[in-house]
Amino acid sequence: MNAETKAISPNGPTELKLTKKDFESDQEVRWCPGCGDYAILAQTQRTLPDLNIPKEKYVFVSGIGCSSRFPYYMDTYGFHTIHGRAPAIATGIKITNPDLSVWVITGDGDALSIGGNHFIHLLRRNVDINVILFNNRIYGLTKGQYSPTSEFGKVTKSTPFGSVDHPFNPVSVALGASATFVARTTDRDPAHLQKIIKRASAHKGTALIEVLQNCNIFNDGTWFKYTDKNSKAENVVYLEHGKPLVFGAEQDKGIRLNGFRPEAVSLTNGKYSEKDLLVHDEKDTDATYAFILSHMMDNPNLPIPVGVFRAIDKVCYEDAMAQQIEASKEKFGKPDLQALLEAGDTWDVE
Amino acid sequence: MSKPVESLKEATIRFAGDSGDGMQLVGGEMANTSALIGNDIGVLPDFPAEIRAPAGTLPGVSGYQLHISSFDIHTPGEKYDALVAMNPAALKTNLENLKPNGILIINVGGFKDRNLKLAHYDSNPLEDGSLDKYQLFAVDMNTLTHKALEELGLSAKIVDRCKNFFALGMVFWLYNRTMDHALSLLKSKFSKKPELAEANSRALKAGSVYCEATEQFATSYEVKPAKLPRGKYRNISGNTATALGLIAASQKSGLPLFLGSYPITPASDILHELSKYKHYGVRTFQAEDEIAAICSVIGAAYSGSLAVTSTSGPGLALKGEALGLAISVELPLVVCNVQRAGPSTGMPTKTEQADLMQALYGRNGEAPLPVVAASKPADCFETAYEACRIAIKHMTPVLFLSDGYLANGAEPWPIPKAEDLPEIPVNFAKDPESFEPFLRDEDTLARPWAIPGTPGLEHRIGGIEKEAVTGNVSYDPRNHEYMTRMRAEKIEKIANDIPPTEIEGKKTGDLLLVGWGSTYGAIKTAVEHKQKEGKPVSRIHIIHLNPLPKDLGEILKSFKHVLIPEINAGQLVNVIRAKYMVPAIGFNKVQGLPFFSSEIEQKIDEILESK
Numbered sequence: 001m002n003a004e005t006k007a008i009s010p011n012g013p014t015e016l017k018l019t020k021k022d023f024e025s026d027q028e029v030r031w032c033p034g035c036g037d038y039a040i041l042a043q044t045q046r047t048l049p050d051l052n053i054p055k056e057k058y059v060f061v062s063g064i065g066c067s068s069r070f071p072y073y074m075d076t077y078g079f080h081t082i083h084g085r086a087p088a089i090a091t092g093i094k095i096t097n098p099d100l101s102v103w104v105i106t107g108d109g110d111a112l113s114i115g116g117n118h119f120i121h122l123l124r125r126n127v128d129i130n131v132i133l134f135n136n137r138i139y140g141l142t143k144g145q146y147s148p149t150s151e152f153g154k155v156t157k158s159t160p161f162g163s164v165d166h167p168f169n170p171v172s173v174a175l176g177a178s179a180t181f182v183a184r185t186t187d188r189d190p191a192h193l194q195k196i197i198k199r200a201s202a203h204k205g206t207a208l209i210e211v212l213q214n215c216n217i218f219n220d221g222t223w224f225k226y227t228d229k230n231s232k233a234e235n236v237v238y239l240e241h242g243k244p245l246v247f248g249a250e251q252d253k254g255i256r257l258n259g260f261r262p263e264a265v266s267l268t269n270g271k272y273s274e275k276d277l278l279v280h281d282e283k284d285t286d287a288t289y290a291f292i293l294s295h296m297m298d299n300p301n302l303p304i305p306v307g308v309f310r311a312i313d314k315v316c317y318e319d320a321m322a323q324q325i326e327a328s329k330e331k332f333g334k335p336d337l338q339a340l341l342e343a344g345d346t347w348d349v350e
Numbered sequence: 351m352s353k354p355v356e357s358l359k360e361a362t363i364r365f366a367g368d369s370g371d372g373m374q375l376v377g378g379e380m381a382n383t384s385a386l387i388g389n390d391i392g393v394l395p396d397f398p399a400e401i402r403a404p405a406g407t408l409p410g411v412s413g414y415q416l417h418i419s420s421f422d423i424h425t426p427g428e429k430y431d432a433l434v435a436m437n438p439a440a441l442k443t444n445l446e447n448l449k450p451n452g453i454l455i456i457n458v459g460g461f462k463d464r465n466l467k468l469a470h471y472d473s474n475p476l477e478d479g480s481l482d483k484y485q486l487f488a489v490d491m492n493t494l495t496h497k498a499l500e501e502l503g504l505s506a507k508i509v510d511r512c513k514n515f516f517a518l519g520m521v522f523w524l525y526n527r528t529m530d531h532a533l534s535l536l537k538s539k540f541s542k543k544p545e546l547a548e549a550n551s552r553a554l555k556a557g558s559v560y561c562e563a564t565e566q567f568a569t570s571y572e573v574k575p576a577k578l579p580r581g582k583y584r585n586i587s588g589n590t591a592t593a594l595g596l597i598a599a600s601q602k603s604g605l606p607l608f609l610g611s612y613p614i615t616p617a618s619d620i621l622h623e624l625s626k627y628k629h630y631g632v633r634t635f636q637a638e639d640e641i642a643a644i645c646s647v648i649g650a651a652y653s654g655s656l657a658v659t660s661t662s663g664p665g666l667a668l669k670g671e672a673l674g675l676a677i678s679v680e681l682p683l684v685v686c687n688v689q690r691a692g693p694s695t696g697m698p699t700k701t702e703q704a705d706l707m708q709a710l711y712g713r714n715g716e717a718p719l720p721v722v723a724a725s726k727p728a729d730c731f732e733t734a735y736e737a738c739r740i741a742i743k744h745m746t747p748v749l750f751l752s753d754g755y756l757a758n759g760a761e762p763w764p765i766p767k768a769e770d771l772p773e774i775p776v777n778f779a780k781d782p783e784s785f786e787p788f789l790r791d792e793d794t795l796a797r798p799w800a801i802p803g804t805p806g807l808e809h810r811i812g813g814i815e816k817e818a819v820t821g822n823v824s825y826d827p828r829n830h831e832y833m834t835r836m837r838a839e840k841i842e843k844i845a846n847d848i849p850p851t852e853i854e855g856k857k858t859g860d861l862l863l864v865g866w867g868s869t870y871g872a873i874k875t876a877v878e879h880k881q882k883e884g885k886p887v888s889r890i891h892i893i894h895l896n897p898l899p900k901d902l903g904e905i906l907k908s909f910k911h912v913l914i915p916e917i918n919a920g921q922l923v924n925v926i927r928a929k930y931m932v933p934a935i936g937f938n939k940v941q942g943l944p945f946f947s948s949e950i951e952q953k954i955d956e957i958l959e960s961k
Contacts, residue, residue, distance in 0.1 A: 025810070027810075027822065027823070054805070055805075055808060056802070056803055056804060056805045056806070056807070056808060057802070057803055058802075058808075059653075059802045061649075071810055071812070072810050072812070072823060074810075075808055076808050077802040077808050077809065077810075078808075078809070078810035078811070078812075079649075079652060079679075079810070079811055079812060080810065080811070080812025080813065080814060081645070081648075081675060081812065081813060082645075082671055082672060082675050082813055083671075085641060085642070085645040085672065088637065088638075088641065088642035088643075088645030088646050088649070089645045089646070089648050089649040089652075090649060091635070091642075091645075091646050091649060092608065092610060092635070092645065092646035092647060092648060092649020092650040092651075092652070092653070092657070093649040093650070093652060093653045093802065094649075095608075095633060095635065095646075095650075096606065096608050096633060096649070096650040096653050096654070096655045096657075097653040097654065097801075097802065097803060099803060100653065100802050100803055117638055117639060117642070118638065118641075118642050118645070121637075121638040121642065321633060324628050325628045325629070325631060325633070327628075328628035328629040329628075329629045331629070332629040333629065334629075335601060335629060335630040335631070337597070337598060337601045337602075337768040338767070338768040338769075340594065340597065340627070340630070341594060341598070341765050341766065341768060342582065342584065342765055343584075344584055344585075345382060345386055345531065345584060345585065346582050346583060346584045346765065347385070347386050347387075347388060347582070347583050347584075348581070348582050348583070349388060349575075349578045349579065349580055349581055349583060350580060
């Protein structure tokens with residue numbers, strides 16, 4: 001650890017006195033007007049000063065796709081890489097330089113199709129990296145093919161008769177890969193987005209943020225049910241640790257468990273009260289509960305959870321590796337190149 | 351009443367048995383012991399890709415060949431002086447190369463009807479006279495091993511497994527080798543199972559005592575130590591030498607070593623070896639696949655490590671796209687490709703040098719990178735070191751080529767002095783005033799290495815074309831051409847560091863042999879023989895395959911004929927023809943086996959006689 005590194009203080013004073021401007025690069029942002037990406041970029045630039053991490057410690061790594069242009073617009077270290085491979089490249093950065101704050105910017109196609117393998121293994125290893133997954137359920141950069149999160153039956157350029165692929169649910173996939181931090185937010189809720197970015201940064205281990213994001217060119221309105229102010233309250237339940245799952249414009253509905261199945265119940269008809277509802281527990285080390293939450297998205301009769309699904313402690317890959325190196329140094333002593341070259345059976349020729 | 355000892359200048363011995371018989375272990379131990387007493391050695395492990403093919407079958411045969419000598423040798427030998435065959439399948443697949451009147455040690459216990467049938471023998475060769483032209487020693491190793499271990503009360507299965515050491519004991523006696531090293535090897539190998547150490551030690555001694563006591567063997571042999579240059583030696587395989595070369599480069603550059611790799615034959619031992627050296631600060635990362643392996647390495651290079659990935663041909667194919675990224679962002683890293691027979695899965699345990707084209711061109715777009723190739727197992731050390739040096743100095747990925755023959759082969763290595771290894775200077779960019787991500791060094795054209803965490807150097811890189819100097823994204827057509835030419839020129843400039851090519855033999859003449867990679871030993875031996883016969887033959891060996899040495903064109907044009915033997919269908923020969931417009935002749939073997947020097951000698955004669 002570099003001695004100069006300041007502790008991360010999500011809500012504390014920003015000793016470094018950085019501002020949003022410090023994180024804006026001189027490059028012209030080139031996304032389609034109205035793209036959800038702008039909001040995510042702006043909220044990230046707005047949040048980083050609060051994290052109190054020196055600017056030069058940030059690295060943003062991306063794959064390929066509209067979202068993956070993101071690093072060019074950040075005045076930090078940035079690496080725009082290749083299709084789906086950002087998690088692997090970020091892993092190399094983080095485990096050789098654990099002092100850095102490493103962020104992966106990716107999309108639903110990049111992370112879950114071409115990079116699916118790297119995505120699950122990053123989460124499994126629990127490398128201390130933050131992943132922001134922009135999910136617009138479409139391939140934007142290649143102009144409108146269906147993605148691994150697109151609905152079954154989705155009509156696109158490559159599926160004129162409707163897609164016959166079943167979609168992935170990023171939160172379920174992440175939990176299946178033993179992710180230690182999983183959260184969901186939306187591009188149209190700046191305050192929540194900021195809050196989740198801070199939580200992810202504070203988490204030690206891989207943190208996945210799924211951002212439901214709009215592509216107004218190829219998949220306009222795909223999440224509006226959950227992001228539009230008129231429909232949001234009825235279709236979204238905010239997760240807060242230790243609090244019951246209540247939703248609705250009047251906070252008049254809740255989620256209870258019927259066996260293993262979640263169901264939406266009314267809190268006004270006298271049958272159920274808050275004490276019958278699920279109480280959110282992001283610290284549950286058993287993933288069953290988090291899975292139940294993640295699959296609420298697949299049930300059209302339920303609101304979708306937004307917030308932190310899971311945040312548990314587990315040793316990070318790079319820490320375990322560093323410990324082995326230290327233990328090894330203690331056991332075998334200082335490196336001695338000559339001794340290494342001469343190891344094993346040797347003989348002298350006179 | 352000890353038996354007479356005959357002195358030999360050299361001997362080639364082959365151990366052959368079922369893949370579960372432990373032939374690699376005892377063959378390797380014979381090689382180690384011989385190296386320790388000062389012989390020069392060359393070895394060729396030759397084993398099936400299957401972990402364990404059905405016992406007794408022809409595809410299940412595992413062989414270990416070694417050449418021991420009292421002079422400087424360059425190959426694992428051709429025809430064997432002695433063959434140990436543990437079963438009929440081993441006999442059938444190896445007998446062809448036993449010299450007439452050669453020593454043939456056969457384990458009679460392995461020659462049951464069932465095994466004869468599995469090896470497709472119609473009659474028992476021990477009985478039908480077909481082995482009459484050899485010095486046949488038929489010994490029931492199964493029974494003798496059982497008798498020797500009787501008192502230990504071990505299971506029959508365990509005792510059966512010790513017969514390889516009985517065979518080794520026989521070969522030790524035959525070539526007058528001391529048992530000391532083998533005994534201490536057994537002790538350490540089975541430190542947690544002392545009963546196995548004891549059992550194998552007894553089998554070893556029993557094999558030796560048997561030869562001394564029985565009437566079967568009249569003579570034993572000795573091969574005196576070779577007159578190698580003075581110094582401290584160890585026996586080393588190509589993969590171990592590669593791993594040590596990488597660690598040495600890490601120590602000499604002061605950069606921590608990071609290896610991201612995915613297991614693949616025959617490269618895995620580089621990963622295994624480096625995993626042991628955590629106390630040298632070596633980080634090894636076993637990735638989820640080949641692509642992740644090289645990508646993790648790109649990340650490690652970006653953040654300031656000496657970053658290396660190791661693989662074999664099919665793995666290199668998967669790494670192609672990421673390698674293009676590393677070329678585009680101009681980061682230093684080393685890719686070790688231990689070639690094997692292809693295409694596709696090919697023959698994973700058999701050698702080939704058929705990835706040269708893949709190394710030179712196997713990427714999209716204009717994507718040149720330096721390629722170096724090791725020539726002998728021990729040379730993997732220097733060549734891996736050289737690959738690191740080039741990568742760091744010139745800010746580029748470098749491809750290091752080895753192959754299955756070098757990787758598993760072993761030879762005595764004069765251990766270098768760490769202090770004599772050339773320093774590898776590293777200059778990380780630090781100064782925000784003068785920093786531009788793609789501002790090039792005037793001499794090398796290398797861009798600065800600016801690692802994350804350095805205040806004031808925040809910048810963005812990526813696979814998209816970059817504007818010269820600033821590194822900003824650029825689609826300007828002229829800039830793309832300029833950057834393409836700069837990247838190529840940067841690689842060409844590496845030739846300035848390549849020492850003049852050494853010509854073995856006269857500087858002009860009728861025939862020049864050009865070799866690269868593991869054909870070194872066979873070509874060198876062949877050319878030395880022909881030169882002794884007074885033939886107008888010379889030889890050069892190319893370590894740097896891209897860029898090629900500056901003096902190469904001049905040298906090629908000084909000879910009437912140029913012959914390029916390769917373990918592929920003709921790859922370097924095409925490069926040479928295209929670049930220098932000389933009518934070089936290809937000589938190619940694609941059998942998953944190294945050249946015999948006799949094959950090359952024959953080809954030399956053919957060319958000299960016909961023209």
